[in-house]
Every structure is written in structure tokens, then in C-alpha cells.
Amino acid sequence: MIQPVVAIVDDGSAFARYLRAFLGRRGHDTQMYSRGEDMIAAVKQGDSPSVVLLDVVLPDLHGLATLRALKATRPDLQVIMMSSREQVSVIVEAVRLGAADFVIRPDVTDGPGEIVLEAAILSAIEKARLVAEIAELRRRMNDDQDQALLFLGGNTEIQTIAQVIEQVADSDVTVLIRGESGVGKELVARAIHERSSRKERPFIKVNCAALPDDLLESELFGHEKGAFTGASTARLGKFEQADTGTIVLDEIGEMKAGLQAKLLHVLQDGQFSRLGSSKSVNVDVRVVAATNRNLEDMMRRGTFREDLYYRLKVIEVTVPPLRERRDEIPYLTDTFMERYARRYKRPHTGLSPELQARFLSYEWPGNIRELENMVKRIVILQDEQVAFRELNRAVKPLAASITDDIDIDAEPDLETGDDAQLDEHAAQPLSNRLADVARDAARRAERPIIEKTLSHVQWNRRRAAAELGVSYKTLLSKMKTCGISQP
Numbered sequence: 001m002i003q004p005v006v007a008i009v010d011d012g013s014a015f016a017r018y019l020r021a022f023l024g025r026r027g028h029d030t031q032m033y034s035r036g037e038d039m040i041a042a043v044k045q046g047d048s049p050s051v052v053l054l055d056v057v058l059p060d061l062h063g064l065a066t067l068r069a070l071k072a073t074r075p076d077l078q079v080i081m082m083s084s085r086e087q088v089s090v091i092v093e094a095v096r097l098g099a100a101d102f103v104i105r106p107d108v109t110d111g112p113g114e115i116v117l118e119a120a121i122l123s124a125i126e127k128a129r130l131v132a133e134i135a136e137l138r139r140r141m142n143d144d145q146d147q148a149l150l151f152l153g154g155n156t157e158i159q160t161i162a163q164v165i166e167q168v169a170d171s172d173v174t175v176l177i178r179g180e181s182g183v184g185k186e187l188v189a190r191a192i193h194e195r196s197s198r199k200e201r202p203f204i205k206v207n208c209a210a211l212p213d214d215l216l217e218s219e220l221f222g223h224e225k226g227a228f229t230g231a232s233t234a235r236l237g238k239f240e241q242a243d244t245g246t247i248v249l250d251e252i253g254e255m256k257a258g259l260q261a262k263l264l265h266v267l268q269d270g271q272f273s274r275l276g277s278s279k280s281v282n283v284d285v286r287v288v289a290a291t292n293r294n295l296e297d298m299m300r301r302g303t304f305r306e307d308l309y310y311r312l313k314v315i316e317v318t319v320p321p322l323r324e325r326r327d328e329i330p331y332l333t334d335t336f337m338e339r340y341a342r343r344y345k346r347p348h349t350g351l352s353p354e355l356q357a358r359f360l361s362y363e364w365p366g367n368i369r370e371l372e373n374m375v376k377r378i379v380i381l382q383d384e385q386v387a388f389r390e391l392n393r394a395v396k397p398l399a400a401s402i403t404d405d406i407d408i409d410a411e412p413d414l415e416t417g418d419d420a421q422l423d424e425h426a427a428q429p430l431s432n433r434l435a436d437v438a439r440d441a442a443r444r445a446e447r448p449i450i451e452k453t454l455s456h457v458q459w460n461r462r463r464a465a466a467e468l469g470v471s472y473k474t475l476l477s478k479m480k481t482c483g484i485s486q487p
Contacts, residue, residue: 036066179319182369201245227276253293
């Protein structure tokens with residue numbers, strides 16, 4: 001069980017020392033801050049005290065300004081305001097801003113004052129525990145729903161992924177999850193964690209593309225006070241926070257070479273040092289990495305370490321894009337409609353046959369995330385025309401570029417009959433054949449790229465699939481559709 005932490009923000013060193021001793025005698029861990037800005041910065045960087053004891057009078061910001069900033073950063077943070085005297089206007093404003101309580105600062109001889117303070121702290125700790133518990137329950141409910149979306153469909157590739165997860169979840173091997181943005185890589189990572197013996201331990205996700213390299217190192221491994229400009233307090237990194245649990249390194253392909261070396265050392269030895277420290281920290285963490293980048297191509301260019309690649313790729317899971325799982329679109333659509341109709345108290349009417357057909361023919365470049373957001377807009381606005389307009393905007397640039405993709409003087413492709421098929425479509429109204437036109441244009445655009453890639457790798461189809469960023473099965477399907485056969 002994680003011990004509650006009480007942060008003390010007070011400019012009076014004698015009183016701060018008294019508070020620390022008082023709380024220590026009652027078994028509370030403490031953190032000390034002399035300035036409101038230091039407390040705000042620590043919370044923004046991810047520090048999570050259970051309770052903050054905040055003095056009204058501070059050397060930089062007023063206590064109320066500090067309270068306002070803390071609640072804006074973390075609305076659930078339990079803050080107890082302290083003052084040397086009772087000030088009605090300050091008390092009223094503190095409560096309005098969300099303070100958990102307001103107490104008069106006790107002194108060494110003030111037994112009743114200490115009792116009041118301790119009662120306020122215990123009450124705030126209990127409220128923080130309940131808030132965290134409710135948030136965790138909600139998260140688990142959402143995760144269960146999302147994992148049901150990922151695994152309860154009938155797609156054979158997804159069912160294969162589900163079997164792999166069941167087989168590897170209870171081991172400690174690293175897993176590399178690959179797939180386009182929005183396909184559900186994080187859901188796979190959560191499913192691995194929830195089915196493992198670590199499921200009651202921390203699950204920490206880090207987006208390696210969200211921070212510059214120097215800040216990412218601090219985010220992962222923590223830092224000591226004064227390690228760099230702005231490091232006003234020591235901070236635990238995500239690896240320490242994830243100890244005995246699981247850490248997900250999303251967008252691992254964006255990590256720079258120097259940090260890749262440090263990560264490799266952690267994977268090998270389970271050890272690292274915080275920025276600004278020479279002391280080794282030992283952790284027991286299950287690592288799951290995710291990427292939409294072609295790591296093999298990055299290795300050839302020297303931007304991704306080969307030794308790290310093989311450390312991460314003990315087990316590899318590739319999540320196919322939604323356009324390769326079209327059989328799941330009706331199921332996903334109905335599930336999203338039911339979820340958001342219930343959340344936003346809207347009627348669950350279902351989609352019209354016309355929009356269902358458009359959903360099935362659309363390519364979904366944003367995958368499940370794009371589908372979910374579109375369904376959410378339909379449910380909230382109760383207007384299918386929103387989706388039709390977005391889909392039309394997505395298709396128009398493609399239709400407009402068809403004449404650029406097609407060589408008018410080219411001889412008909414006798415093997416595929418694509419030109420004859422286009423002639424047949426041309427005799428029909430274009431508005432009724434947008435899906436067919438899009439597919440024909442896609443074939444014409446994809447064929448030279450596939451042929452060039454196959455030629456580059458001497459027709460090694462598995463290598464070609466890796467370079468093109470698709471599964472081997474998808475490449476074979478596209479070769480068949482485009483009429484490509486080995487010369």
C-alpha cells in the first residue's frame with residue numbers, strides 16, 4: 001500500500017520543522033516547499049501528494065493564488081489552508097476555490113490546535129483515497145469496455161492477437177506493439193497488464209514523442225534537485241513510479257540515440273541513475289513498447305539501435321488498421337453509439353443504411369479513433385449530415401487526383417481488367433460509385449510503389465511488407481488485387 005504524502009508549503013522555517021516533526025510522529029511522509037511557485041511546479045511535473053498544507057502568507061504568491069493554480073492543475077488535490085489568525089474573507093474565498101479545510105496554525109503548546117489539524121489531515125487523506133478509488137473504478141470500467149471493443153469482434157487477426165496476449169501476459173518478457181496511429185495499441189498494452197500478475201500494481205504510460213530528449217530523460221528516470229535549470233525539487237521518474245508494475249513506452253521510435261542507450265541498460269540490468277545523481281536505482285518493471293514507425297528502416301539509417309530493437313522485440317504484436325478489419329466496423333459503430341448516447345443522454349437511433357455503406361467503404365486513415373470521434377459527433381449533434389460532409393471532404397481530394405494517377409495513353413492491364421472496369425463505372429453516376437472510384441485510384445497509386453519496393457528487395461515479400469509498413473498478409477492481398485506477380 002502506498003503511504004500518503006503530506007506536502008508542507010510554508011515560509012517560516014521554524015513552523016515548517018515543527019509541522020514535519022508533528023506529522024512524522026503520526027506516521028506521515030512529508031515534502032517541504034518554501035514557495036508557492038515551487039509547489040505548483042512540482043505538481044505540474046507530476047508529483048502527487050495526498051494532501052497539501054498551504055500557508056496563507058508566502059514570500060512569492062499569496063496562498064489563495066497558489067491554491068487557485070494548484071486546483072487548476074489538479075482539481076482533485078486536497079489542499080488545507082493554514083493561517084496564524086482567523087480571516088473570514090480569506091476563509092470564504094478559500095472554500096470557494098476548493099480548499100478541503102481551513103485551520104489556524106497550532107504551536108508547540110497548543111494541544112487542541114494539533115487535534116484540529118490532525119483531524120483535518122486525516123479527513124483530507126480519506127477523501128483523497130476515495131477520489132482515487134472512484135477514478136480507478138471508472139478507469140477500469142472504461143478499460144473493460146475498450147478491451148471488449150478490441151477483442152470481442154470476430155476478426156481472425158484480432159483473435160490471434162488476443163491468444164498471444166493470453167500466452168505472454170503472465171511472463172515478464174518485453175513486448176513490441178506495432179500498428180498505425182489509432183488502431184488500439186494502448187488497449188493491447190493494458191490488456192497485457194490486466195491479465196498479468198502485476199495487474200494490481202502501477203500501469204504507467206509515457207509518450208516518447210511528447211517531450212524533448214532532455215526532458216524525456218527526466219520524465220523516465222527522474223532527477224535530483226539542481227540537476228538542471230528549473231529543477232527546484234527532486235523528482236521520481238516514471239520507471240520508479242512503475243516499480244513492480246508495467247511501463248508503456250509509446251512512440252518508442254521517436255527516442256534519440258543517447259537515451260536509447262540508457263534504456264537498453266535498464267532493460268539489461270534493471271538499473272539506472274537519476275539525472276544529477278551517481279547512485280544506482282533498482283527497479284522491477286515490465287516494459288511494453290509501441291510504435292507506428294518502421295524500426296527496421298530506422299536501423300538501416302542508423303537512427304535506432306539494433307541491440308535495443310532486439311531487446312524490445314522479444315514478443316511482437318502487429319495491430320492491423322481498421323481498413324483491414326472492415327467486418328468490425330458495424331460492431332464498433334453500434335458500440336460507440338450506445339456508449340455516447342448513454343453518456344450524453346441522447347437517443348440511440350442507429351445509422352441509416354446509406355451512412356453504414358459509406359462507413360464500410362471509407363478508408364479510415366485515423367482508424368478506430370477516427371471512427372469513435374465521428375460517431376460521438378453524430379450522437380451529440382443528432383445529425384448524420386456531419387459525417388456525410390466529412391466523408392465527402394475526405395474523398396474529394398482523392399477523386400480530383402484520379403486524372404493525375406491514370407495514364408490516359410496506357411495500354412489496358414489485361415491481367416486485372418482495371419481499365420475495362422473503370423469504363424463500366426464511367427457509364428454510371430459518379431456520386432453512386434465514389435467507393436469504387438476510390439478503390440480503383442488506390443490500386444493505380446499503390447501498384448508502382450509496391451512493384452518498386454519488391455524490386456528493391458529482390459522480391460522478398462516479407463521484407464517488402466516491412467518496408468511498406470503493412471502486414472505480410474496485406475501485401476499478398478494487395479499484390480493479388482493489383483495483379484502483381486513475380487517476374
